[in-house]
Amino acid sequence: MTTTSAPGPVTGHAPEPAAAAPRRRTLRLLLRRPSTVVAVGFLLLLVLLAVLAPWISPHDPFAQDLADRFAPYSADHLLGTDDLGRDVASRLLYAIKLALLAPLISVGVALALGVPTGLWAGLSRGVVDAVLSRVADALLSLPGLAFALAIIAVVGPGLANVMVALGIVFAPSLFRVVRGAAMAVAEEPFIDSARSIGSPTSRVLWVHVLPNVSAPLLVQATILMGLALLSEAGLSFLGLGVQPPEASWGSMLRTAYENQFEAPLSVLPPGIAVVVTVLAFNTLGDAIRDAMTARGRR
Template identity: 40%
Template sequence: MPPAVQAEEKVASPWAEAWYSFKKNKLAVIGMMIVLFFILLAIFAPVIAPEGINDQKLDARLQAPSADHWFGTDDFGRDIFSRVVFGARISLWVGTFAVMGSIVIGCLLGILAGYYGKWIDAVISRAFDIMLAFPSILLAIAIVSVLGPSLQNALIAIAVINIPNFGRLIRSRVLSVKEEEYIMAARAVGMKDSRILFQHILPNSMAPIIVQGTLAIATAIIEAAALGFLGLGAEAPNPEWGKMLADAKQFMIQAPWTMIFPGIAIMLTVLGFNLMGDGMRDALDPRMKS
């Protein structure tokens, strides 16, 4: 087979075509590189960090960035660079697993609401509406206040507040997909609902979920940092970026580097996920293609 024909067949695959479109988006590629950088930073944190995250040197308190301490030191003499590097593990862990939990529960509820309709749809949709009536961060604060301040409870709160977003997204997708001819044919031959839902409807509804999930990780990282800043997330001495900002606010004038570098880490991580998510949306959404 001629090489040109082989290339056309490869691009003909929906996912291959999406990847081809994604690669042409320079900002999306930059976002992916930023995300990969922080993922590698988190994986190899013990190798990259020059000092332990809790190694205190009281004679080196609040030192400015230097060759010995690239990002300076905090009020306990701890190396800020090491803590920022290890903080990538916490932020990515919270963001990823919170969104995964939201996707699983939200998709399950959204599929049931969209496929069966009637009172099931009414109950689930009204529950989503009630949750969305509250500002997300206030709802997260309320949940953590009930469960108790901790990193695990912050993860649960972030997962809960994002469930309606995925639930409503998958519900709208199911409402359109279930009217397709191949779904009607599957019903006509007596295929079970569970098989229709998880073998036909769900796989054909994953593109918007993937895009929303990527963007939601960025939001989850910000929410985790906000809870940490308010003292409702990670507890000392965990090097969570939001908690680091909270601990450094009293030294903002005296030692601004204690806030600058954790803030830059949050900004770059969120920027990376947002750029990558926008690129995935453009690549997977047929309406964005000429």
């Protein structure tokens, strides 16, 4: 009669999922760069300030005091006041929400338009690819800002309209990135295997192709966030974005420009905010690209 002993306790840790290892390696590569840590920390700080703005703003950002126009930097007005006597620091804090919301809307619209069409064109080829590529080439040949201005002239000014217009402008660039990556993935054997077992095209696109094109898509989307913020600031500077009395960094720059002789330093707070935030988005995009490239070489 044979006896079997009870299995002993299992030692060690469970094996790391195959999909988690590349993500961990990419995260480690990102965190090795001090510039990336600073950029991510700055963007997280902006999110925190946008949430806490109603509680930490020293003054009502819409309250006017014409007797205190262009007040200098002081303990009461940390960044002075504008042409209507409104506290610049409070308006700068309240404008953070729009500065973060605007890129999210425009890049979201671009992703909604560019990703499905790019996946479809890259996987289908043929007539579908030819037609969609020619449309994207035609849109890319147009000056982006001028095309956005044409859309705004039809639908009218306002933050939502401006961001949708910018999303349409950004969509062709995302289409080209996704299409090129999808064409490379479409040649892989696992795509043929998925088709051979009867997987519909929609499942092949979203389950097999999209995860494999997410790396270049993430890089492009991050860089477009900075470009969207810069474009929104430019359009708000022209009076086509956020409408008064709402505060935005672009409209604050316009006010500072119009009153540059009365308050020469008023251009600094919104100008520095735009420059540093765009730089943070671009730094994060460059870091993600470098990390993806370094991971691919291993």
